[in-house]
Amino acid sequence: MTEEIGINQLKRRDFLRAGLVFGAGATGLAAGYACVPDAFARAVYAAKVNGVVNDRVLVMIQLAGGNDGLRTVVPLQDPKLHDLRPKLAAMSVSQALPIDDRLGLNQNLKGLKSLWDQGKVAIVEGVGYPNPSFSHFESIRVWETGDPTRRQVDGWLGRTLAQSYDSFGHPLTGCACGTTDVPGALRDLQATLTVIDNQRSFGFTGGSEVEAAVGALYRGTPGVYGALFDTAMATAGESIAALRTSAASYQPMAAYSDQARLVYSSKNQLAAALQLAAELIVTGTGVKLLHVTLGGFDTHYTELSRHDDLMAYLDTAVSAFYQDLAAHGAADRVMIATWSEFGRRPRENASGGTDHGAAAPLILVGDPLRGGVYGQAPELTDLDTTGNLRFQVDFRSVYQEILGGHLGAEPKEILGGTFEKLGFVKTPALTY
Amino acid sequence: MSIAGQIDQPSAEPARSAESARSRLAVNRRTVLGAAAAGGVGIGALRVLVYPELRRLLDGTRSLVGGRGDWASPLASEKARVAHLLRRTTFGATLEDLEQAASDGFTRTVDRLLETRPEAPPAPAGAGDPRLSMAQLQLWWVDHMLSTSTPFVERMTLFWHGHFTSDYRKVGLQTPFIYWQNLTWREMALTDLRSMLMRVTTDPAMLRYLDLGTSTGQSPNENYSRELMELFSLGVGHFGEDDVRAAAKALAGWVEPRPDRTADVVVDPVNHVTRSFPVWDRPTTGTFMPRRAYAGGPLGFLGRTDTYDAQKVIDRILAQPAAAAFIARKVVQHFVSAQVDGSYVTRLADRFRSSRYDMRTLMREVLTSPEFVADQSYRALVKSPIEFMVHTLKALRAPALSRLVVQSAPALGQVLFDPPDVGGWPNNDAWISSNSVVARVNFVTAVLGQARSLPPASEAPGHLDTVLGPTSVNLLNATADDRSRWLLALASPEFQLK
Numbered sequence: 001m002t003e004e005i006g007i008n009q010l011k012r013r014d015f016l017r018a019g020l021v022f023g024a025g026a027t028g029l030a031a032g033y034a035c036v037p038d039a040f041a042r043a044v045y046a047a048k049v050n051g052v053v054n055d056r057v058l059v060m061i062q063l064a065g066g067n068d069g070l071r072t073v074v075p076l077q078d079p080k081l082h083d084l085r086p087k088l089a090a091m092s093v094s095q096a097l098p099i100d101d102r103l104g105l106n107q108n109l110k111g112l113k114s115l116w117d118q119g120k121v122a123i124v125e126g127v128g129y130p131n132p133s134f135s136h137f138e139s140i141r142v143w144e145t146g147d148p149t150r151r152q153v154d155g156w157l158g159r160t161l162a163q164s165y166d167s168f169g170h171p172l173t174g175c176a177c178g179t180t181d182v183p184g185a186l187r188d189l190q191a192t193l194t195v196i197d198n199q200r201s202f203g204f205t206g207g208s209e210v211e212a213a214v215g216a217l218y219r220g221t222p223g224v225y226g227a228l229f230d231t232a233m234a235t236a237g238e239s240i241a242a243l244r245t246s247a248a249s250y251q252p253m254a255a256y257s258d259q260a261r262l263v264y265s266s267k268n269q270l271a272a273a274l275q276l277a278a279e280l281i282v283t284g285t286g287v288k289l290l291h292v293t294l295g296g297f298d299t300h301y302t303e304l305s306r307h308d309d310l311m312a313y314l315d316t317a318v319s320a321f322y323q324d325l326a327a328h329g330a331a332d333r334v335m336i337a338t339w340s341e342f343g344r345r346p347r348e349n350a351s352g353g354t355d356h357g358a359a360a361p362l363i364l365v366g367d368p369l370r371g372g373v374y375g376q377a378p379e380l381t382d383l384d385t386t387g388n389l390r391f392q393v394d395f396r397s398v399y400q401e402i403l404g405g406h407l408g409a410e411p412k413e414i415l416g417g418t419f420e421k422l423g424f425v426k427t428p429a430l431t432y
Numbered sequence: 433m434s435i436a437g438q439i440d441q442p443s444a445e446p447a448r449s450a451e452s453a454r455s456r457l458a459v460n461r462r463t464v465l466g467a468a469a470a471g472g473v474g475i476g477a478l479r480v481l482v483y484p485e486l487r488r489l490l491d492g493t494r495s496l497v498g499g500r501g502d503w504a505s506p507l508a509s510e511k512a513r514v515a516h517l518l519r520r521t522t523f524g525a526t527l528e529d530l531e532q533a534a535s536d537g538f539t540r541t542v543d544r545l546l547e548t549r550p551e552a553p554p555a556p557a558g559a560g561d562p563r564l565s566m567a568q569l570q571l572w573w574v575d576h577m578l579s580t581s582t583p584f585v586e587r588m589t590l591f592w593h594g595h596f597t598s599d600y601r602k603v604g605l606q607t608p609f610i611y612w613q614n615l616t617w618r619e620m621a622l623t624d625l626r627s628m629l630m631r632v633t634t635d636p637a638m639l640r641y642l643d644l645g646t647s648t649g650q651s652p653n654e655n656y657s658r659e660l661m662e663l664f665s666l667g668v669g670h671f672g673e674d675d676v677r678a679a680a681k682a683l684a685g686w687v688e689p690r691p692d693r694t695a696d697v698v699v700d701p702v703n704h705v706t707r708s709f710p711v712w713d714r715p716t717t718g719t720f721m722p723r724r725a726y727a728g729g730p731l732g733f734l735g736r737t738d739t740y741d742a743q744k745v746i747d748r749i750l751a752q753p754a755a756a757a758f759i760a761r762k763v764v765q766h767f768v769s770a771q772v773d774g775s776y777v778t779r780l781a782d783r784f785r786s787s788r789y790d791m792r793t794l795m796r797e798v799l800t801s802p803e804f805v806a807d808q809s810y811r812a813l814v815k816s817p818i819e820f821m822v823h824t825l826k827a828l829r830a831p832a833l834s835r836l837v838v839q840s841a842p843a844l845g846q847v848l849f850d851p852p853d854v855g856g857w858p859n860n861d862a863w864i865s866s867n868s869v870v871a872r873v874n875f876v877t878a879v880l881g882q883a884r885s886l887p888p889a890s891e892a893p894g895h896l897d898t899v900l901g902p903t904s905v906n907l908l909n910a911t912a913d914d915r916s917r918w919l920l921a922l923a924s925p926e927f928q929l930k
Binding site: 064065133134135136137138171179180181182193194195196197198201202203204205206210213214216217218219220221222223224225226228229230232233235236239240295298300301349350351353355356386 | 501502503642643646647648650651652653654655658662668673676770771811812814842843844845852853854855858860861862863864865866867868869870871873874877878881901902903904907911916919920923924925928929
């Protein structure tokens with residue numbers, strides 16, 4: 001097997017030597033290769049009046065699978081927790097890192113605890129939505145679209161991109177890192193979006209000739225997928241060029257490490273994804289909305305060790321990310337917000353795990369935040385008919401504050417309504 | 433070994449290829465002008481080589497969508513219908529396969545796909561070791577996709593792998609369970625939904641993947657119960673939380689099968705470390721342990737109170753009309769069109785249910801339906817990464833490069849035995865992103881860089897029904913050498929569609 005050639009080892013030179021030469025026509029076409037949105041979409045943008053002009057950035061971290069809120073922000077004094085969770089509660093409580101008399105952070109959230117002590121962490125308790133779905137996919141869709149009635153098809157961040165930013169020609173305005181497909185939260189046909197799985201492999205291995213030729217190939221593509229194909233290819237071309245510039249001027253100022261074997265899931269490259277996010281932010285690519293995902297939270301079995309590992313992994317990656325941003329002088333404009341489709345059932349199951357739940361706390365991190373605990377914790381003694389926690393804060397309240405308070409994007413139109421105010425942003429960009 | 437030494441080969445018979453392309457193509461000046469105008473390119477840049485269906489595309493009477501126009505469907509011709517059928521039911525056909533199927537005709541080809549006994553794959557390499565090697569297992573399956581004489585069964589096996597899905601990360605490689613599951617979906621690919629649901633419930637990999645193997649009647653784990661209804665049979669909205677809890681109790685009691693014996697394997701030859709691994713003499717299903725089952729009497733489930741066990745849970749699920757429609761809809765999205773028509777699904781579901789959920793009946797109904805060959809269905813589906821990569825190797829007659837499929841799979845977003853989550857893989861537009869278009873081009877680049885010889889590029893349009901968009905035509909015509917033409921053809925949007 002020593003003769004095996006990995007795909008990444010194939011150099012452009014070798015490919016050219018193999019005789020790949022495109023005709024004059026290809027080069028001619030490539031000259032005008034740029035992101036050309038559909039006339040329809042362009043008209044929509046032209047009609048926009050309330051564009052956002054500031055340097056603030058949002059990073060959403062999805063904890064996929066349903067994160068156990070009761071093991072993330074632990075109630076320290078509630079005897080009911082031990083009744084419901086004979087196996088899971090004792091360790092969580094005794095080892096938690098207290099943030100006040102009532103609550104403690106999971107013992108592996110050491111970096112976040114230190115950021116909490118500096119007033120840079122906001123916790124919103126009891127976040128959920130009415131008539132919760134216990135299906136991963138349905139609940140993810142509710143959170144992604146920001147619509148518990150399941151009518152909206154575009155993502156809430158996608159709508160923000162379309163409404164408040166000029167993403168055409170600036171493909172890195174919205175970017176999903178560490179994934180191969182478009183996260184639902186960023187989906188909107190009237191916005192362009194970059195998806196970068198891995199920075200090292202994001203580029204044309206065939207070199208600029210291939211890049212130019214395929215760039216030219218994906219233009220005016222017929223059929224229902226035509227616009228999608230053409231936009232994806234044009235976005236790729238522009239993002240690759242932008243990344244080439246940014247990579248040259250970026251030096252990480254923190255140690256990022258991916259311990260992907262630590263936790264079970266195919267999607268765990270959070271640290272690498274956040275490092276790419278930091279690069280995009282500090283090198284001035286114009287990035288505004290970023291989305292990354294950490295999977296493995298569907299802890300139906302042996303939750304104790306698996307969830308602790310996930311917490312440690314999240315903590316290390318977010319701490320490095322914050323440290324890197326701070327060292328580059330960018331921490332004051334970046335908000336990091338976690339989300340998960342649901343919390344988990346207060347009562348543990350026979351497999352040493354927990355089943356799908358409802359309300360849970362959300363953790364937000366960053367200099368723009370006013371550190372503290374917001375919202376209200378659901379009562380463990382007052383579970384709903386499915387044995388789950390009753391939500392106290394509509395998740396759209398959190399979105400509203402992120403949009404209006406942090407980004408300065410008009411929240412009412414994006415969310416289709418007005419929600420309870422929380423006040424976790426230090427200096428709100430808009431009054432809404 | 434020098435890389436250039438391997439790839440710096442002239443492509444086979446370039447002179448003949450250009451000649452044959454020219455002789456097959458009817459060229460007239462109006463067509464060339466038309467292509468130039470549509471592509472926005474000066475006429476001087478074009479060579480006199482135009483693929484024949486171009487005219488059809490440009491003169492097409494289909495209404496324009498968003499200024500881009502639609503593909504000109506060639507499905508009025510039986511030859512094109514047969515090619516369409518093979519594109520969707522196999523992992524791509526060679527030109528010889530296409531010729532053979534065209535001479536058999538559409539109906540006989542459908543019969544052959546549905547009725548031929550599936551070819552069993554050979555044993556994977558390293559079969560003597562009780563542990564699995566994931567890279568070897570992935571390569572084994574891709575090689576079989578490339579070489580099998582019954583590719584429809586492989587296509588269905590991939591469909592079921594995404595439906596009744598499990599991933600090796602949770603199931604592990606210390607047992608053969610994930611490999612058995614693959615054998616199971618191949619054997620059962622065209623059987624009936626009732627048997628499949630019972631089988632998936634007691635499948636050892638699934639017992640582990642969705643935790644039924646550790647659930648008990650006293651303290652049930654809901655994971656499998658919920659996904660059995662939500663993802664495997666009914667879909668969201670056709671059951672309630674009470675049903676999830678009831679079925680979780682009724683299904684409890686199944687555990688992973690006990691091994692027949694153990695085998696000692698040297699895991700660290702340097703330090704002479706040996707470990708013992710479980711061995712089963714043949715694939716088997718889980719075991720039912722009555723003392724772990726629910727003993728609380730009758731349960732209310734999907735509107736009926738009864739004393740339920742796994743089989744009764746499944747029968748109760750299949751008594752719901754939603755089950756047939758759920759499976760029919762998913763089949764339509766994978767084999768016909770992303771835009772699913774409700775009355776079409778109802779019609780298919782009625783036949784499916786009255787056939788006692790026979791998959792062969794459902795697939796025959798789908799493949800012979802007018803909707804399958806309707807113009808709106810032409811290029812209405814996006815090839816999944818695995819389909820795209822295997823088809824590329826088929827078109828280039830380069831099965832020896834199968835390892836590139838395994839190596840490239842993560843970048844393209846579809847790793848066999850490792851779906852993103854319990855919902856399996858997404859499909860169609862979800863496969864198109866700035867990341868995946870680059871990864872697909874890079875795969876073609878890698879294959880062309882490593883292929884020792886190439887078929888003449890004049891074969892390429894045959895893999896695209898000779899229906900190409902004006903941009904693709906312009907570029908192909910403006911490109912002189914075969915390797916570059918193959919790159920354009922295989923990286924084209926046309927080839928990403930099926």
